[in-house]
Amino acid sequence: MLSVLLAAAITASTGAPAWHDGLDWHGVHAGISRDAQDNYTLAWPYGQRVIAAQPLRTDTASVLFDGLFAMAQDDLRQDSVTAIRDGAFDQGQPIPCHCFETGLKWPYVWTRDLAYSIDLGLWRFDPARSRNGLMFKLSDVRVPAAPQGPYPMQDTGSGGSWPISTDRVVWFLGARHLLDDPTFAGDVYKALDATVAQDRQYAFDATFGLYRGETSFLDWREQTYPAWTADEVTFIAQSYALSTNVLHYQALQLAATMAAQRHDTRAAAGYRSQAAALKSAINAHFWRADRAMYMSYIGGDGTPYDTYDLLGIALAIDSGVADGQRAQQTLANYPTWPAGSPVIWPERSDQPIYHNRAIWPFVSAYALRAARKLEQPARIAHEITSVMRGAALYGSNMENYELLTQGQHVDEGPLSGPVVNSPRQLWSVAAYLAVVTEGVFGLGEDGRVEPKLPTSLVPMLFGQRTSITLKLADRSITLQLPKKYAGNLLVADRSTTHGTATTVLLKAVQVKDVPLRTDAPLYAPVAPPAPIARAEGDGWQVTVDGKVQLYVNGRRHGNVEGSDRLARQADLTCMSATRVDAYGIESLHSPTTCAGEVVKVAGHWPRNWTAPATGDYRVSLDYANNHGPINTGITAAVKMLHVRCDGSDEQQLPIVMPHSVRMQPSSWGRFSARAGAACRFDLGDGFNMSYLAHFAHYTGGSGGTDGPLNQADVRDLLIAPLAAGDAIP
Missing domain, CATH: 2.60.40.10 (Immunoglobulins)
Structure with missing residues (x-):
């Protein structure tokens, strides 16, 4: 079955698309027309959508390209709301918020969806609504004894949320574009200062120099992590993810910049130092030389996993964590299929289609951004056409598509999917807007226009024309073809600006491109x-x-x-x-x-133990946490284990006890002791998401309207010796 689909996909994709008034894919035709008033009608065998004239527009040879830009604006208009709702908050009642909802099927605001969408360009289209949404996801603390924020929220998630998932720092990825508002900038810096310190305390592992936590956005455990993590997420809490560590790096970079702007040279130097060390650690631990790619995640003991994700790789390139030859190689070696680029690779043959065996347009937009930075024309064109095709085939910017057919749903029995899909999904809308503004017209964050347009797209965009234009609210950009050209990439030759109109004369260059990798096994x-x-x-x-x-x-x-x-x-x-x-x-x-002697220390706190030999030890707790299901909630139990051994300074080890379905070991920490030293262990309070004031509105489980909850049923203290010089087992 798969080989038949793949052969059909290859046949359907041969040759550069000349998509002027429609496209054909797997026997399906999607056509589009425009009337004299700039209204568009998009039609396909199963539906039709009429798109009214929009305030912003493109003027190209492709009615399809222009119409899909209008459709993205109309999708964004529908996602622009005055109230949001979710069944897990305020019993599903509307919550006032002049912001963006996440999609037709997701009428709420989620930290990562919003932040990635803003970073892909929504800050440009509606800065006020973008700020409002970000502020909705920023919260003070409702526990007086706990360190005060504000903090961006880690949404409900694996094992009770943070710090099993630690990608809430993506909030700063969106916020960095909106700092022209002084009040908002002040809130961002306060949140940065508090969040960086808190994550350093609870998620940072000094041994590896990395932050623990789940992959960003890939939060359906069985899809991307080993199947046994479905009911045992402590592994995820202990592991390290590429994407999440890059987000921490970017947060540290922003903190350094903002500290310097506030003339706090000491803080700026500290943040810069932490960022540089983190970049070095990411390159040391995630690079897999035999694949010439960055791994998606590694185990808590450094165990390499032969798995990769496109968002993590694209973020590493865009942030500068991956540079030079490694940046070129990791994107070039990431596989593609005719319909687009999968969000993970290799796929899982025993899992349904969702993150597994799927294309997500917002990830494709980040891959496009990375390909532009590296000047890889084939990849640039591939991601642009993939995002366009998906939007055209289904009359909306859907959240995801099946990899081989770009279908919005493929029936394969228990493996059918995508399992969940939604029209006008916010980050997919942002992806199409990014395809237009960044991908084709080269509009950068700083307002500069730096097109990097593959010549393979000239027939679609220019046809017989010599210029194309993007008209935004505050400016217009016109790209002009040179009279003669040969090469594979069009870049700026010279630019002229008159008032708000910028005209860029293009020139063609021949860059050393790399062919798309199409020979990878699927599973x-x-x-x-x-x-x-x-x-x-x-x-x-x-x-x-x-x-x-x-x-x-x-x-x-x-x-x-x-x-x-x-x-x-x-x-x-x-x-x-x-x-x-x-x-x-x-x-x-x-x-x-694990084999070897594990000492169990029971009793009331504090607990005492004598070290039999000088060295390093691993310590964890037997526990059960039944305060929520494995896949959601905000009540992961987070404690701080204080270890005082004779002859040593106090050692503080964060211990995480995710939601569980049975008694099991917690996350573990490492401490050192001398032979014969008497060690005393105290278990102190930590911090979890239920401590945030925002979650007083949470009605979907424990730790919400019934008050903060950070507890687990703790049994034995488990201690085992570690081999000197080994990675932590």
């Missing part, structure tokens, strides 16, 4: 079961299911078939396994099996 293998370890003499007898790649304490041990023997040591030894297919693609990891 990864399914992960094997966990290894079984049994003590045998002075070693561990490890049994695995068939032939696997075995990892020990975060490092590749080698291929094992059936069984293997590991030396038995006093230190904790943790093992996982992957399968490798004929293409050399690894599965995600099995559950981890």
Whole structure:
């Protein structure tokens, strides 16, 4: 079935599209017409949409391109509301908010959706509504004893939200465009200062130099993380994600800039230093040399995962975290299909279509931004046409599409999908607006016009014309073709401005482009079961299911078939396994099996223990947290473990106890002790999202209208020795 679809897709995509009054895809024709009053009618076999003339417009050879720009504006108009609602807040009653709702099926404001949408250009189209939405997602603290904010909110999510998910810092990605308002800028800096400090305390791991937490936006665990995380998200809380770490880097960069503007040279230097160290750590830990790509995430012990996501890669390039040859390679090696670029790769054969095996236009817009920065014409054209095609085929800017057919729903039984889809999804609307303003006309954040237009798109956009124009509220931009040209990329030759009108004479250059990668296998293998370890003499007898790649304490041990023997040591030894297919693609990891002595310390707090040897130790808690379901809520229990050992300064370790369905170990921390030292452990209060005043309106679960809640049923304290010099197991 898949091979048939793929062959059809390749056939449908051969040749550059000459999309003037419509397009054809998989036997479906979408046509568009324009009347004398600049009203558009978009028609396809299953529907029709009439789009009224819009205040902003493009004037090109393609009625399709112009009409879809009008449609994006009309979608944005419908997303511009005076009240929002969600069933989990105020019992679903309307909440006044002069802001953007997220989409037809999502009439609320979510931190990441809004922030990415603003960053893709909505700040330009409605700055007041953009600021209002961001301020709605900024909250003070309702627990007097807790550190005060304001803080951007981590929305309800995996295991009870923050700090399992820590990408709330995306808020600053949107806010950075709107700092011309002094009051708003002051609020942003206060929030930056508080949030950076809090994330440093609870999410930062000094050993790896990275921030823990889930991948940004890819928050349906089974779609992108190992299947066993469906009911055990502590792994996610302990792991590190590329996209989220890049967002932390960008927040630190903004903090440094804003501190310098306020003449706080000490703070600015501190933020710059943290940002530089984080960039170095990202490049040290996420780069996978055998793929020449940045991995999507790694385990809490540094275990590499053979999985990649386009948003993380695009953000790394756009932010400057990925530079030079690595930036070129990581985008060039990320696979594409004729319909567009998948948000993750490789796909999961046992998961339905959503993040898995899907195109999301807002991610395509970030890939377009990265491709423009790197001057990769083939990728620029690919992302532009993908976003256009999806909007044209379904008469709205849908949230996502199936990868092989660009369908809004593909029936494959239990794997059907996209499972959830919505018209006029805000970040997809923003993606189309970005395709026009950035992708074609080259309008940058600072107002400069720097087109990087593939010559392959000239037949569509220019036809027999010599110029095309974008008319915005405060300016117009005209791109003029040179009389003669040869090359693969059109860039600015010279520009002239008269009043609010800018005209750019283009010139063609030949850049060293890289072909789109179209030879990648679609699926990864399914992960094997966990290894079984049994003590045998002075070693561990490890049994695995068939032939696997075995990892020990975060490092590749080698291929094992059936069984293997590991030396038995006093230190904790943790093992996982992957399968490798004929293409050399690894599965995600099995559950981890740990062998070695774990000391259990029970009783009332404080608890006491004596170190048997000098070295580093891993500590966690047996716990249960039944205050919400695994996939949502705001009541992850977050505590601070205070460790006082004779001869050492106090060590403070954040401990996270996500929502659980059974008794299980918490996240773990690392502490050191000398032989014979008496150690005392105290469990202090931490911070979670239920402490924010905004969540007093939360009616979808615990920690909302019934008051803050940061508790779990805590049992044994678990202590195990770590091998000196090893990655943390």
